Amino acid sequence: MNVLSVVGARPQFVKAAAVSQQLQDDHEEVMVHTGQHYDPELSAVFFDELALPEPDFQLGIGSASHARQTAEMMIELERIVDDESPDVVLVYGDTNSTVAGALVAAKSSPALAHVEAGLRSHDWSMPEEVNRRITDHCSDLLFTPGDHAKDTLEQEGITEGVFVSGDVMYDTLLQIRDQLRATEFDGPAVPDEYVLATVHRAKNTDTRDRLEAILDAFAQLSVPVVFPAHPRTVAALDEYGLRERAMAATRLIDPVNYGRFITLVEGATCVATDSGGVQKEAFYLDTPCVTLRETTEWVETVDAGWNTLVGAETEQIVDAIRAAADPPAKPDLYGSGNAAVRIVRHLEQQVGDSGSQN
Numbered sequence: 618m619n620v621l622s623v624v625g626a627r628p629q630f631v632k633a634a635a636v637s638q639q640l641q642d643d644h645e646e647v648m649v650h651t652g653q654h655y656d657p658e659l660s661a662v663f664f665d666e667l668a669l670p671e672p673d674f675q676l677g678i679g680s681a682s683h684a685r686q687t688a689e690m691m692i693e694l695e696r697i698v699d700d701e702s703p704d705v706v707l708v709y710g711d712t713n714s715t716v717a718g719a720l721v722a723a724k725s726s727p728a729l730a731h732v733e734a735g736l737r738s739h740d741w742s743m744p745e746e747v748n749r750r751i752t753d754h755c756s757d758l759l760f761t762p763g764d765h766a767k768d769t770l771e772q773e774g775i776t777e778g779v780f781v782s783g784d785v786m787y788d789t790l791l792q793i794r795d796q797l798r799a800t801e802f803d804g805p806a807v808p809d810e811y812v813l814a815t816v817h818r819a820k821n822t823d824t825r826d827r828l829e830a831i832l833d834a835f836a837q838l839s840v841p842v843v844f845p846a847h848p849r850t851v852a853a854l855d856e857y858g859l860r861e862r863a864m865a866a867t868r869l870i871d872p873v874n875y876g877r878f879i880t881l882v883e884g885a886t887c888v889a890t891d892s893g894g895v896q897k898e899a900f901y902l903d904t905p906c907v908t909l910r911e912t913t914e915w916v917e918t919v920d921a922g923w924n925t926l927v928g929a930e931t932e933q934i935v936d937a938i939r940a941a942a943d944p945p946a947k948p949d950l951y952g953s954g955n956a957a958v959r960i961v962r963h964l965e966q967q968v969g970d971s972g973s974q975n
Contacts, residue, residue: 618644618968621703621727623694625653625678625714628786628894631875632709632732634667635788635957644961646670647701651690651714652677666875667789683713683744690717695725703727705758705968711736711749711893711914723755728968732785732960734759735766736893736914742820745893749914758967760960762951765917778967782959783952786894790879790901791954797876805870808841812938813885813904814867817847821891821909825857827929831889831909832859834934836866840886843868845878887941889934896924897951905941907934917950 620640624633633648640646650672676693678686690713698706698721706722708715709732722729731752738746753759753775761767762784770779814835821827828850835842844867846854854860863869873881879898882888888899891909896918899906906924918924922945927933 618705618965619701619703620644620646620705620707620964621649621698621701622646622707622709623649623651623714623718624672624709625651625690626710626712627875628892629709629712629714630667630669631789631894632785634669635785635792636707636732636960637669639957639961641670647674647697647703648672649674649694649697649718650676651693651717652679653686653690653712653714667793687713687717690714691721694718694721698722698725698727705730705964707732708752709733711745711752713744713748716748716751719752719755728757729755730758730760730960730964730968731756732760732782733762734779735761735768735770737769738910738912738914740910740912743912744819745914758964760956760963762956763917780959780963782963783954783956784897785956785960786897787901787951788954788957790898793876794879797880805868807843807868807881807884810886811841811843811868811884812838813881813888813890814842814844815847815888815890815892815895816844816850816909818891818910819849821929822847822849822853824929825853825859828853828857829859829862830929830931831934832862832866834931834938835889836862837931837935838938840938841868842866842889843870843881843885845870845873845881847872887938889938900924900947900950903947905944907937907941909934921945921948921950923947 648670678689705728706718707730708718734753740746758778760780760782767779767781846869854863882898882904883902885904887905889907896906896915900918900923908926911928925937927937
């Protein structure tokens with residue numbers, strides 16, 4: 618089986634690591650890195666750390682408007698798909714890289730498989746919501762992390778090709794968790810007790826009032842806030858003249874590699890984030906989460922009492938972080954860490970062995 622995998626952003630590298638490991642012995646994988654995340658701390662370091670195969674194609678698209686970025690990706694991906702003739706194009710999550718790969722595959726001969734299908738925030742102002750809906754409705758094979766996502770697809774009329782696989786991000790985390798606990802990491806020390814914060818979504822970084830309200834909340838906490846700042850966020854802080862306020866309210870640090878970040882999540886009393894992937898990582902590592910958004914695609918974590926939606930309201934952020942110290946018992950929601958095995962087996966059954974390297 619010949620698989621063409623499209624990745625471009627940090628969460629996709631983490632997910633692809635698990636699936637690539639299962640593909641490597643019996644199948645041929647061509648890895649395409651679009652360059653959507655191009656900063657070394659958000660890209661190259663993850664390939665090294667997760668033992669991902671070096672990308673066969675580096676598109677180097679970089680930052681641009683949604684339309685330009687997606688269009689440039691599609692132009693390059695169409696050429697690669699035509700040249701490589703894969704049996705299946707594999708896309709992950711909900712980025713512009715995802716929808717670019719989906720649209721190219723849907724208009725050509727390979728099957729299209731979407732890992733992390735069926736997620737919905739029901740917030741059309743989020744580009745990711747548009748991307749994931751388009752991708753799902755283009756896909757031949759849809760791998761959902763849980764039953765709720767499968768039910769969502771059914772409500773939208775998608776019943777063929779749907780398979781509940783579990784979450785591949787959990788696979789990767791389980792594989793390296795014990796190793797991380799025994800690893801010494803370079804970089805700034807953190808206090809024994811802290812809140813971990815990540816802020817990078819355009820809705821929060823492109824609006825001064827929202828970013829300022831989030832910083833005001835961090836400043837009111839009695840617990841230190843460790844804040845590894847995304848390049849987008851640093852640029853926004855400088856543009857709005859909020860860098861000094863951020864440094865006063867938090868321990869502002871550079872982006873960290875995956876291993877260091879996971880240890881920070883596990884050691885935190887609470888995570889405050891606007892990232893979808895970080896919400897899950899916090900859940901898996903038994904760390905309560907406060908989500909700096911009005912909606913989430915990971916609704917099960919909210920229903921379970923381990924995630925609270927607060928938007929960018931200062932008082933709500935402060936109250937939720939303070940209340941997060943005593944979460945309820947945690948249910949199993951997204952499988953047992955064997956999602957990648959299940960995905961590859963299902964691909965073999967559905968796509969066929971025409972490209973098998975056996």
